[in-house]
Amino acid sequence: MFPTPIAKTSRTWQVTYQSLLPLALIMWLLPLLAVMWFSIKPASDFTIGNYWGWPSSFEGFANYYLVFAGSDMPRYLWNSVMITLPTVAGAVALSCMTGFALGVYRFKGNLLVFFMFVAGNFVPFQILMVPVRDMTVDMGLYDTRTGLVLFHIAFQTGFCTLFMRNFIRALPRELIEAARVEGVSEYQIFWYVVLPLMRPAIAALSVLIFTFIWNDYFWAIVLTQGPESQPVTAGITSFNAQYRAMYHLMSAGSLVAAIPPVAMFFLMQKHFIAGLTLGAVK
């Protein structure tokens, strides 16, 4: 077996491994730990130059209270929810249908259509920035949550279709054939036969898309502005006041914004990992 399990290696190697692993972990988490550390410091610590030392006073409660009660953060968080959930629902629903069509039916151009979905994923989204922005302005959707949701659904459906189509392909065709022999209509096959079988894929995909969209920053700043429509990832920059950057509040805000996807990951860990590996091995 490769790599050799750590339990079977020499004692020295085991000790090296055991001491290096925590070190690597701490190094890797250092930026995040710094953000946590900063979030409990008072603003004056940054002006004194006390970046890494002990906080001169514990301001954890005050900072987090300010984030929730003294800023637009709740509004931004709500926007994030109202952008992420419809996108997940929309992209998953659409891709279940496209995946079914492309996975079950053999028709001329099937592969071509499928490749177009996949090819969309290879377009670097930075290229789309200006045209998409212009289009949302023309449609009157600029600076609205709807505009952001629609774009996300359109862009995510490509990846979701690839995922769903491959999953459906792997389902035993006999089930569908048997249903057809019984005279079940195609709609009912989709609804009663295929969809229940797709549950693990739907769960995995939902978790994946949820984290993608929640963490999106690029489109949030391109397509929206201000607390009426911006999600929390973009809203954190509002702690950059006219003259000063509020590092302590930005840190606290970032942690609050990171909680939903992290919680999602731990609660749905099984599906998340399934999502990453589904279709990876055939």
Added chain:
Amino acid sequence: MRSIFRTGAAALAAATMLSGAAFADAHAALSGDLVIFSDMSNPAPRAVMEGMVERFGEMHPDLNIELTVIDREAYKTQIRNFLQADPPDVANWYAGNRMLPYVEAGLFSDISDLWEEGGLTESLASTQASMTIGDGIYGVPYTYYQWGVYYREDIFAELGIEAPSTWEEELANCQVIVDSGRACYTIGTKFLWTAGGWFDYLNMRTNGYDFHMALTNGEIEWTDQRVRDTFANWQTLVDMGAFLENHQSYSWQEALPFMVNGEAAAYLMGNFAVAPLREAGLSDDQLGFYQFPQINPDVEMAEDAPTDTFHIPTGAQNVEAARAFLLFVVSAENQTLINGGDGLGQLPVNAASSVDDDEFLNAGFEMLSQNSPGGIAQFFDRDAPAEMAQVAMQGFQTFMVDPTSLEEVLARLEQARQRSY
């Protein structure tokens, strides 16, 4: 919220009954809609703006005021669009060259008659020049803040030196500070604009306000001998080690700790630096302020004081109400109120206003209203066009890090000048 029908009916009544009647008392006649677009989106400015609208609304119950607050950064791009497509009656902007493109495009109204009628030429004398383009005055200011040197009084006392007023004193002071192992000035040029502040002052003190304005306006070559004189003065400071080392890797905020911890003695900065310095534990006994010292006795002292403004777009519908609102904004009483510590915490533009009992605001108010005969500049990146400012400030930073690059820097700036204007 006020009823649209009521105000609509009132407007109609006013229009039919009072048409042609000279209604001198502005307090009674205003009606209809007053549309205001504002960029005062940060929490404190927003509260100030909303407070003004509320108080103005109480004075004019028949007026329906629609206030739209737009994110300050977004506003800078949106204004180009809305001034043409959907002009409000009143809009925020900035003084000086920043309003030039809109004045040239005929999008801001000339309100010099309002300045005359309202007596603003006297009460707002300190900012009149920065609101004037050609023969017209194109708006009113509502707040500004001073720039100057904030220094550690306790360190100065320890070294036995006093705040300088001439260039010789300044250099002598700086030598004492450098000899004590400190930097004379903390500065963080990572985001460039702080170096722009230094250039503003050195150039205005060496060559005067008019020359500085002509230079930022693209009328003078950067390779001019007078510009070289400015850089020569700058180089004197750089060569003696006056500035904090590695300043190119700090933001302006990251340069504050050096002053708080006593590794640097002073900071050329805007008044917004006072709040964090106080929070960091410096008392008013430790912190002092002085006007940037005189270099060339033949030129009048001029200052940087970025000014925020209100304008009436040429497409405004309710001009009468807009003019009344502008007068209300600059009135001594309102100026005292909105620039106080509970509001913007900056300087009132009206000379008859009173300033919060704050050492630094008082010093700034006195300096700008009495001791800045040369004029008031807006700051390098507001006075010069964006493209020029970017290249120039990069050049200033390069020069500060390596003064031997002067020739290259000047050549690059001159190239940018020919391209940008």
